[in-house]
Amino acid sequence: MEEKPGKKLIVALDTSEELRVRELVARLDGQVDFFKVGLEQYLASRGKVLDFLSSRGKGIFLDLKFHDIPNTMAAAARQAVAAGVWMFNLHITGREALQWVVEAVVDETAKRGGEQPLLIGVTVLTSLAEQDLSELGIELTAEELVVKRALLAREVGLNGVVASAREARKIKEACGRDFLTVCPGIRPDWSVKGDQKRVLSPAAALKNGADYLVIGRAITRAEQPEQAVEMIIKEMEGI
C-alpha cells in the first residue's frame, strides 16, 4: 500500500532554542510524525531533545553523520538504537565501518526489542564541488562518486542514502526501488530559497524518486507552520 504523503515528510528542527522545538512539535502535532535532529539542536539540548520527541511519540531522524573508526562507529550506533531513534545517518567511508555498524544495529535491536532504525548513508556532501574532490585526490565526478558509494552502502546492508532529489532517480536506477532516498534541498514554489541553490519543489522531488523529504525553513520559519505543512502535503497528494 502507498504510504500517506505526511509519512514522507521529515521536518528539520534546526534551532538552538528548546522553546521553539516544543512549540513546533506541538503546533505540527497530528500532521508531522518525523523530525530531524542535527548537531545544533542535539548539542543545545545536551541530547535531551531525543527524550522530548520520544515522549511525544515522534520518529527521530538523528542527523549526526557518524564518521570514525569501525569500533567507535559501532559503539555509537548501539547508542542510537538505545535512544530509540527511527533513522540515523553515517558517512559511507569504508566497507568495514559500515559492516560493523550494520551488525551492531541488528544485534542491539535484537537485545532490546522494538523497531530496527533505518540506516542512511551520506555519499558526498553537496557542499563539495568537483574542484574540491579533485583537490582531495578524487578523480571521479561527484555523480559517479555518489552512485559508487550508494552501491557500497546497499551491498553492506544500509537502507538508503541522503541525496539531492535531483540524484534520486539515478540512485534508484543503480540500487533498486527499495533503496531509500532521503532528500533535503526542497522548496515549495511559494517559499524563500535562502542559501539552497539547486532546489526542487516537493512534487518534483517525489516524481524524481525521493522517498522522504527533509524540509526545514519553509516550515519552521513560516508564520503559520501548520499552514505550510498543509500546503506541502496537498502538493504531495497531487502527485
Ligand code: C5P
Ligand atoms: O531549511 P532547509 O529546508 O534548507 O533545511 C534542510 C535540512 O537538510 C538542513 O538541516 C540541512 O542541514 C540539511 N541538508 C541540506 N543539504 C544537504 C544535506 C543536508 O540542506 N545536502
